[in-house]
Amino acid sequence: MSEAQRSLRDYYKEDDVHVREQKPSLIERLRNRFPFLGTKRGIAVVVAVVLLIIGGGLAGLAALPRGNGGRGDSDPDGLIKDDAHFYGQSPAVYPSPEMEVSGSGSSDAFTRAKTLVGRMTLEEKVSLTGGVPSKNGCAGTLPAVERLGFPGLCLHDAGQGLRATDFVNAWNRNLTLHRARAMGGEFRKKGVNVLLGPSVGPVGRVVRGGRNWESFSVDPYLAGALTSETIRGVQGAGVITSTKHFIANEQETHRMQKMPREAVSSNVDDRTMHELYLWPFYDAVKAGTGNVMCSYQRINNSYGCQNSKSLNGLLKTELGFQGWVVSDWDAQHAGTAAALAGMDVAMPVPRDFWGDRLVEAVRNGSVSEARVTDMVVRVLASWYRMGQDEDFPAPGVGMPKDMREPHRIVDARNSSSRQVLLDGAVEGHVLVKNVNRTLPLKEPRLLSVFGYSARAADEQTGQGGGFPDSLTFGAQPISWQEVEAGFTMNEDFDWSDIGFNGTLISGGGSGAPAASALISPMDALKAQADKDGTALQWGFTRGDPSVHPASDACLVFGNAWASESYDRPGLYDNYTDGLILHVAQRCASTIVVLHNAGPRLVDQWIDHANITAVLFAHLPGQASGTALTALLYGRANPSGKLPYTVARNESDYGAVASPDLPDTRHKNFPQSNFTEGVYIDYRHFDREERAPRFPFGFGLSYTTFAYGNLTVTPVRNASTRAFAAGQTREGGPPALWDVVARVSADVANTGSVDGAEVAQLYVGIPSGPVRQLRGFEKPVLAAGSAARVEFALTRRDLSIWDVEAQGWRLQDGTYGVWVGGNSRDLPLRGNLTVVN
Known part of the structure; x- marks a missing residue:
């Protein structure tokens, strides 16, 4: 490669990672390196070389050497020291x-x-x-x-x-x-x-x-x-x-x-x-x-x-x-x-x-x-x-630079949204265990409550920029080090310093909001106990609390924190697991409530005979306690479903359980190779025929549901031909969204309590995963009633990405169709035949 070509390549390369200051213009760089380019003939050379390299949408960039042993991209020990090693791995597409x-x-x-x-x-x-x-x-x-x-x-x-x-x-x-x-x-x-x-x-x-x-x-x-x-x-x-x-x-x-x-x-x-x-x-x-x-x-x-x-x-x-x-x-x-x-x-x-x-x-x-x-x-x-040129508030009018300083207060709250927040918190809880009808509670005489995630912070204050400070819990015997003791330590991980020693309503980082008025689980439990005449005992600062032997039920709270800038150090912690087992050994009806920002392993204690109910409360927001007590006492019926799979062991997730770390050769250029393809979460478990603890889409109710009468109907005259070139609008080719088949099924509430069920549609696409979610509906059903749910399958839902043709392709063949309550409980099975 000539020096002029190398200079142009360096200027136009996509991965311009070493730039700390804007580079001089292309002409200036070339003139500095090659003085003859200041002449008319030199300018002609520049034009010719530019056309050579960036012509045809910079297709020439893809043909550049990929650095597989190229000069200067690695040292004798194999350590890659120059990003030239990676040229061409991401194809160039120009113009914008x-x-x-x-x-x-x-x-x-x-x-x-x-x-x-x-x-x-x-x-x-x-x-x-x-x-x-x-x-x-x-x-x-x-x-x-x-x-x-x-x-x-x-x-x-x-x-x-x-x-x-x-x-x-x-x-x-x-x-x-x-x-x-x-x-x-x-x-x-x-x-x-x-x-x-x-x-x-x-x-x-x-x-x-x-x-x-x-x-x-x-x-x-x-x-x-x-x-x-x-x-x-x-x-x-x-x-x-x-x-x-x-x-x-x-x-x-x-x-x-x-x-x-x-x-x-x-x-x-x-x-x-x-x-x-x-x-x-x-x-x-x-x-x-x-x-x-x-x-x-x-x-x-x-x-x-x-x-x-x-x-x-x-x-x-x-x-x-x-x-x-x-x-x-x-x-x-x-x-x-x-x-x-x-x-x-x-x-x-x-x-x-x-x-x-x-x-x-x-x-x-x-x-x-x-x-x-x-x-x-x-x-x-x-x-x-968006109509922001008319009747829109001045940019940032209600966003103070520092919430602690005097500022104009713009109250953005809307009373009508309170019910939306509560409904979201209620439906966001997922009941994963409930034996002997432990829940809902029936006015217990003595209720014992343990675990740091039951209570609110001692302090919540604002800081500059409107972000909440770390939640402050005073001088607590429970330290971050105690809870992280169950995690695998690695020098490549940083640890979050944001308070978790209290109830979680949100994860951390730039996506984390502040609650205007938090009702913690303990706040709501106290109000409920006062109403029912229930005696309450609690302990939040010890991993081995005293448990009253006369407790009708014991609630144990824990949480699993996650935040921007940090990957989670583990999927469980020994402190919380030890606390749960300690209480379960002393209380015949132990109910576990986990506030978790993602999957949380439970196999250390889930099968304990005295652990009779488990709720994944997730991140319920400011209505946390109100929503929880509504569920615990039966004013609401759980209807949430897991949006992920809970494994029995962390190793069951495979290599993607943890973030990728650089090997010696790629010390300065960490690589995360997505070699698992599309096989993550339930697709991985299905392919490996591995039993999860709780499958994707799983969640219990206080009632029961039954499915029946599946029908799979192709849409007449639906186009299945290849898309015409140039027919792209927002969201891809319009025909990609055409409905090509309809699926329907009956869902019946066979229990004695009103409830809502998430009916889930899965499809098995030839040359793809065993099954993939392709529809869901959530009918609300009175006890003893039934409803018919309908799903529309589009071309996209049934297509694969054809790498050779560079487009979505609907294959000839038989497609399996399943409907049920989660990815492993699918009582209805049918087929759809596609002929192009």
Whole structure:
């Protein structure tokens, strides 16, 4: 390779990871290195070489040496020391597609955005491609263009809402929609233009993943369905959603660059990318999300926010995304490379990469002005489409810089959302064990309560930026070190220092909200005991508390904490397990309640004869205690289902139980190889024929249900032919969403208590996993009544990603169809035959 070619390659490479300052312009770099290029003949050479390398959508980049032993990319011991080793692993896709009029980029919003941007100077346009330091409590601020009346934008965190509730376990589309409307209304009143959520990445590949709790489910169908409802609800209130983190962002360990170590690379094959990690983003784009956030880590060894394959190729071309791409905070690693790859806005600030240097890049031809124009049109079109140009609060008006200082209070609460929060908390609890009808409780005479997760914090205070401080529990005998004693220690893991020694209502990190008024389990239990005349005893500070022998029932609380920036150190802890066993040995009716931010192993004690009921309370939000007592005392009937599989042993999850750590050769370039493909969670357990402790979709009720009368009906004249070229709209080819078959079944409440059941549809696709979730409905049934549930199967639901044809393909063959109450309890079985 010539020196000129190498220089051009280095300039245009996607994974420009070592850049600390914006590089000089391409022409300047070449002139400095090759003085003859200042002549006319030299300029002709530059043009020829540029065309050679970037012609045909930069296809030439894929043919560059991949560094398999190339000069200078490793030392004699095999340690890779230069990212040149990875060139070409992520295919190059250029140019970045411009926004079109169709779809959610409605004609009016698009036209108005084009008109406004057309009146801007280059400098004004560039100013809207990067954030500025916030003068209020917004996590990110896009500046105003006062000359033209654009007020700027406030971007803020908390995909769980300004008040937290974990809704996914409810498996309830309508409840998710109402929750999203409430969230959108709160954000709007605060002057937040962009809600930084929902999160569908991580999907949950790594079982210990620290941010799994922020996303909906390890199953892409369930995640996509609830993401759609969230986007419709939030944007229906006039607030832009930022669907994140794009893409394959599956572990916190080494997620960010820490020189000389680069961020971890998620190495994903094409079929797995489409059928698992990209799947919920299809739903998000189809629902019209105005924004997508690119992720910190590398994707096939190219950083997520300058990866042209993922941004230009997958998102803007294949999915037809018409919104704008924002970086995760400080996830920008280059200037020109990021702009050309499809990133539109840098947050929280563009540092030295954009700003004046992006203006310079446009003027010297490194980045076209058309590209910058498209970046800004995408931003303003979403602003117009949400109606934020009219009757929208000033950006960040209700977001104080420091909650502890005097500030204007904007009360965003809505009394109508209280019931939504409570319903979400109730349906988010999953009952996994209930022998001898232990629950619901029947006015016990003496109730004993143990475990730190029963009580609220001693203190909850705000800090700058509006984030809650760590919950404070005073001088407690229970220390973090005691609880983590059961975890496997590793120097590559960092430990969260945020308080967990009390009831959990949310996980930690940027997605964690503050509760305006928390009702802890103990608060609610005291009120219930007072009403019933029940004597209460409790102990929260010892692992071996005294247990009154006359206790009618003993409640033992524990939690499993997770947070952004940290992967969970384990899936159980010896302190809590020891406490549970200690109480169970002394109390014949021990009820365990776990507040868990993800799967929690229970096999150390689940089969103990005295442990008669177990509730996975998950992250119930501020209505925690109210929801729990409603369930414990039978005012509500459990209907939640697990959105993940609970294994018997951590090893049952396989290699994905823990985050990937670098081997010696990749010490500075950590690699996470997704060699398991689509086989995570229940797909893995099915393939391995391994029995879980609690299967995906599992959850008990105080009543019983029966299924019957399955019908599978192909839709007449449904098209099953290959898609025509160029027929892509938001969410991919429109025909991808055509219904090709319908499935229906009867669900009956055969018990004596009113209840709701999540009827689940699974399909076995030829050359795919044993079965995959492809539908769910949640009828509410009075005791003794029945309902017929119906599911629509689209072409996408039944297709595989054809790597050779680079498209979704509906195969000829027989597809298994199952309906039942969880992935391992499917009493109804049928078949669907597809003939193209």
